[in-house]
Amino acid sequence: MSLLKKALHEKTFVCVMEFVPHSSSERFSGIEELMARSQLCGWPMTVAIADRVGSPFEMSPLEAFASFQRPPPALLHFSGKDRERHDLLAQLQQMDAAGLDQLLLLTGDRLPGHEPGQRPVRYLESVAALQMVRQARPDWLLGAGMHPFKYREEEGGAQYFKAAKKLAAGADFLSLQLGYDAGKHHEAIQWMSRQRSPKPLLACVMALTLGRARIFQRVAGIVVTPSMLALLEAEAAVSKAHAQARSLDRLALQIIGLRLMGYAGIHLSGIHDVKQLLTLEQTIDDWQSRIHCLEEWAPAWEACWRMPGLPAVTFHPPEANWRLGEASVTASPKEKLRYQLLSGAHSLLFNRTHWLSRAFARTVQQPLWSTPLGARLLHGLERGVKRPLVGCDTCGRCRLEDTLYICPETCPKGLANGPCGGTSLNRCEFGDRECIHSVKYRTAQAVHQTAVLTERLIPCIEEDSRHRSSWPSWFDSSR
Structure with missing residues (x-):
């Protein structure tokens, strides 16, 4: 049984470290050093290998796995963009040969350069992909994405409808898209608890720096509001060290909050070396010594998003703030x-x-x-x-x-x-x-x-x- 499967089965909080493969020996040695530690704050730690995040010409997860000197048990991603059934079935055979049996199935971001009106780009969407893999490999550990950070009823409701389909199609766990709205994290875990057969939820987390926030404003599906950006700009104006410390505090607090909410673990991005991991671990430990329940966590989380002289930070777009359970729209x-x-x-x-x-x-x-x-x-x-x-x-x-x-x-x-x-x-x-x-x-x-x-x-x-x-x-x- 893989580390991830064992942790989910035993309800042990787990850290999945995301690795975006590049043809760089430093990146590979860095992730191998990280995984050699095998834990974060005593929580078991494993690795996930992303699939063509920036470019369709990046190393595939299987190529990246084969490039490790000491291949760790890995959760491979499969992005369905510009893919068909035969692509998925071929990957299953290659994974069999490599001794891998866990897969995160994603529909995939927009293919770079694809514009409406051009040749159609086919996407093997995650629901159909889950059905295929569950039928072909009944015992594998399968996950899929979930996107609760939506702020109009139609798009938010449709996301929860699709999440229900992913569970029905055979997902063993769902992993939330990156987001910083704790209310939406709570909403998602409550939704899952009401399902007929609840499954574990993981949440994607990454320290939010000013540079990343500016990039995320151009990334589909990630919400960075004007008030969030204003706070990060004000912190950076104080000093780079101040901004980094605040960013690290928020990441540590978010991880603690997710664990207290009942999440099965985190899908951690943006950590590239052992020094960064140890700094995060120390920050989590410092906060955990003071926070033991959600009632203690909530004011600390709110405070870390405040700065004198700035308006309160909101995590929803100025135009909308829909929450699950609110129903008002109807067809024309x-x-x-x-x-x-x-x-x-x-x-x-x-x-x-x-x-x-x-x-x-x-x-x-x-x-x-x-x-x-x-x-x-x-x-x-x-x-x-x-x-x-x-x-x-x-x-x-x-x-x-x-x-x-x-x-x-x-x-x-x-x-x-x-x-x-x-x-x-x-x-x-x-x-x-x-x-x-x-x-x-x-x-x-x-x-x-x-x-x-x-x-x-x-x-x-x-x-x-x-x-x-x-x-x-x-x-x-x-x-």
Whole structure:
């Protein structure tokens, strides 16, 4: 049993040290020295190897693992950006050969350089990837991401809907995206406690310096508010040493708070050598000698975000501050009418029991349509009908019934099971549109179909099924 699996099973707080692989002997020797210590403040420590965080041309997690002189038990990441089923299955075989059996499955950030209107970039989303790996490797330790730092109801609610799908798809634990809003950390752990089969939660943490905060303002999914940035600028103006000490205090306090909230561990980034680790360890120990419960922790956490002469820091964007449990949005009349019309048309043509549906089935299953010319004609007909209505890209396996008639192909990442983590106030990570999953959430609430978005696990589209008609296969008796 791996260290991480054992810690989660025994409910021992654990530190997962994230390693972003670069072709640098110093980086590798640094992480090996860190892992040789094997613990942080007495908590067991293991390593996670990130997958193509900055560039698709970075070393793969498997290449990085093989480059260690003394390979440690590792949690490998798998990012689904620009990946298909065969990529994932190939990695599973390579992991078998390396003796690895734990994987963190992520949909992935926007592929650098990908702009709307360019060639589609396929993303093997985490829900479908979890299903594949759970089926192929039933005993592996599998994790997935969770993104509670959302501040409008649609995007926040859709994130929790998707987290429920990840649990249903086989995730053994969820790891939160990086964030500094303790209220959202508490919200996520409370949500998990209410699930039918609660799973451990890890939280990503990193010391927030002024330089990192400025970078994070351009990173999709990470929230750095103007008041947070103002505090960091004021601390840096005092001195570099003062700013570093304050940043370290906040990191130590955040880790202590997460442990007191009931998190299973932390996913720690930004520590590159033993000296940094020892300094963090000492700071945690100093604070732990004074803080023993959440009631003692809360005022200390609040105080570390204050500075005389500055307004109070808020962790939510100025435009919104939604919290789980608040429900006020509804679909527009146009959105509701669109759903009713498309749902009605679907029930007539595709329910497989109505006389019109049976007649349509006989028509599209004629041998004519299985010939090369017939298949092209039927594909063109379906595309011509559905593209103006829903933005269809004829993926060969229509999922509209499972997505409230909002086509997943209109998402730049092609995501069907729910949103990625890159949205901001309902806006798509690409910035040119509202996230389609926010529209789905509003529609589901308005027509009382939220179960569709939490319970239906939608498999990935296979490469060889794309750009052909889905109509004949829809009526296949083996479907």
